[in-house]
Amino acid sequence: MSDRYSPGDHVRVRADSPPGHIRTPVYIRGKCGVVRRIFGDFPNPEGLAYGQPGLPEKTLYEVRFRQRDIWPDYDGELRDTVDIDIYHHWLEPDDAGATR
Amino acid sequence: MTERTSHDHAADEFQKDEEIHGYYQFLGLAIEELLVEKGIVTGDEIRATIERRDSITPAIGARIVARAWTDPPYRQRLLTDGTAAAEEFGCEFDATELVVVENTPEAHNVIVCTLCSCYPRMVLGLPPSWYKSREYRARAVREPRAVLKEFGTELAENVEVRVHDSTADMRYLVLPMRPDGTEAMDEDALAALVTRDCMIGVTVPKV
Structure with missing residues (x-):
């Protein structure tokens, strides 16, 4: 995939609620994070779950989120994070992310 | 009148196996029976799969961790390509891949x-039942430090907590830090320190 995100890119998870088998947890939709690494291309689980081949494959990323960005009242250290594996079509660029 | 012993039971006192209950247990059994009836899988294949799955224990993970502690090139391979490094120990992978995350003095990893x-x-x-509970799954990402504390694990404030939510094709394993005072131990002795919960990240190895 040529339009892959790169490690260090700021991304936002789509704030969407389509029906079906979705592997993007609800608590992270709409939240902003940073791409950590690219795992490669994998069949789309949203198709696999219904007996389809899950094609075209989707690039899978590890995205790091700061706890404080997920839960504003997070009771822990500022640097605590959650890493989540998210497929390409659930991410959009977060151009303002670098300045926050 | 004959003397009753503790081994005598009335006819209705036989101990029964746990009853199957719940929609999904019935559904699972029905699908299994259909698959066998239609010749798609055999009963022996199902049995062998269960036997193989049951033969995998945290002892395998512990040997991998102990090797990583004693063999720096292996540790590097494990962190770079967890799947390949685990295959060196005979682990078998199908659709998923293994990612190993390393604890350091600055960061502690937890898997959910x-x-x-x-x-x-x-x-x-197989995972412990608490790992599958809704409570652990919800709280591990929401208040990981409180969850760790309940497991008896108190981290210093300056240690960053990194939670890994395995949502896709990757499976995660924590590579704990080798405890102090283990310099003289060989690989087998070290492996004995590495428990399942250390590799999920809810505790750390203790001497």
């Missing part, structure tokens, strides 16, 4: 799957 109960079964075997 908030969506279901994804678990590195190929290196640890």
